[in-house]
Amino acid sequence: DQQVKQNSPSLSVQEGRISILNCDYTNSMFDYFLWYKKYPAEGPTFLISISSIKDKNEDGRFTVFLNKSAKHLSLHIVPSQPGDSAVYFCAASGHSNNNAGNMLTFGGGTRLMVKP
Amino acid sequence: GAVVSQHPSWVICKSGTSVKIECRSLDFQATTMFWYRQFPKQSLMLMATSNEGSKATYEQGVEKDKFLINHASLTLSTLTVTSAHPEDSSFYICSARDVTPWLAGGVDTQYFGPGTRLTVL
Numbered sequence: 001d002q003q004v005k006q007n008s009p010s011l012s013v014q015e016g017r018i019s020i021l022n023c024d025y026t027n028s029m030f031d032y033f034l035w036y037k038k039y040p041a042e043g044p045t046f047l048i049s050i051s052s053i054k055d056k057n058e059d060g061r062f063t064v065f066l067n068k069s070a071k072h073l074s075l076h077i078v079p080s081q082p083g084d085s086a087v088y089f090c091a092a093s094g095h096s097n098n099n100a101g102n103m104l105t106f107g108g109g110t111r112l113m114v115k116p
Numbered sequence: 117g118a119v120v121s122q123h124p125s126w127v128i129c130k131s132g133t134s135v136k137i138e139c140r141s142l143d144f145q146a147t148t149m150f151w152y153r154q155f156p157k158q159s160l161m162l163m164a165t166s167n168e169g170s171k172a173t174y175e176q177g178v179e180k181d182k183f184l185i186n187h188a189s190l191t192l193s194t195l196t197v198t199s200a201h202p203e204d205s206s207f208y209i210c211s212a213r214d215v216t217p218w219l220a221g222g223v224d225t226q227y228f229g230p231g232t233r234l235t236v237l
Contacts (some may be wrong), residue, residue, distance in 0.1 A: 034225070043122070043209045043228035044160070089159065103150065104211075104226055108159045 003027045004092050006107035013114050019077040021110050023090035026071060030092040034104070035064060035075045038087045047088075048075070080114045087111050118144050118214045122229035129200055130237055137195045137232045139210030145190035146212035150226065151183075154207045166193040200236045208232045 005024045013019045021035075031052040036044035050057040050064045050073070057064050063076045077084055088111075091104040119142040129135050139149055147168045152160040164185050165173040172185035182204075184196040193212075197204055211226040 036228070041207070041231065041233060043120075043211075043231045046225060046227060049225060103162055103165060105162075106160045 002108075003030075004090060004105045004107040006088075006090060006110045008110050009108070010111040010113070013080045013112065015082055015114055015116050016079045019075075019080045019084065019112055019114065021075040021077075021088050021090070021112065023073050023075075023107050024071060025073075025092050025105075027092070027094075027105070028071070029094045030105075032093050033064070033066060033073050034091045034093075035062075036089045036091060037084075038089060038109070044089060077112075080112075082114050082116050085112055085114050118212070118225075118227040120210065120212045120227045120229040122210055122232050124232060125230060126233040126235075128235045128237065131201055132199055134196055134198045135200055135234060137197075137208055137210075137234075139193045139195070139212065139229050141191045141212040141214075141227075144212070144214045146193075146214065147190060148213040149187060149193040150211045150213070151185060151193075151195050152209045152211065154209060154231075160209065163195075197234065200234070202236045205234055205236045208234060 003026050034049040035047045037047050038044040048059050048062045048064050050066050055066050061077055066073045087109045089109045090107045093104050121140045123138045127135055149166040151163045153163050154160050162175050163178045166185045166187040168187045168190050174180045182198055187193040209228055209231040211228045213226050
């Protein structure tokens, strides 16, 4: 049973436009969400996170939105740049005092291609 | 920012041999480290949680006698693939949990190593 899902395996966007990557989760015990960027043959790089007490967190070109009632989060990248082309993973966890623990549960990833 | 290193970055070995992969947190202490495995075009799959000074916790379906994990210090965890077979060929990634932000009232974050490509002939 996949607790974190990224339903779009790939996304193609024109340079300068907005990229929107989506993620859905099922475990209501998750209270902390992260986005990672991954290039082939490299480890994931932490991008941005959001706690369940917030519905938006912004860092430069990256903004993460959280809709707890829908169990949905999204990553917005604007403006998109060719260097943003990579696989993006969303991940979810809880803290040690709940059933979700500190482990990260990853979605399947979305490959973003930003065309010049 | 927090840095996690892995060594080696790639290794090729013969079937039946053992391979050790090191994961180090370079600028923070990590009481908890995690080991992941990634097959081509698939997501990261958690193999085990490594806690400093205690036994690792393995995920269902991961053979603890095959994938030996040792977390001897606050900055080092090792994964040893014993009696490796071609089906063990994969990309192994570790991560380390930095609790410093959490202790300061924020939230902790996992930082990942660059990964180790294992090829078993």
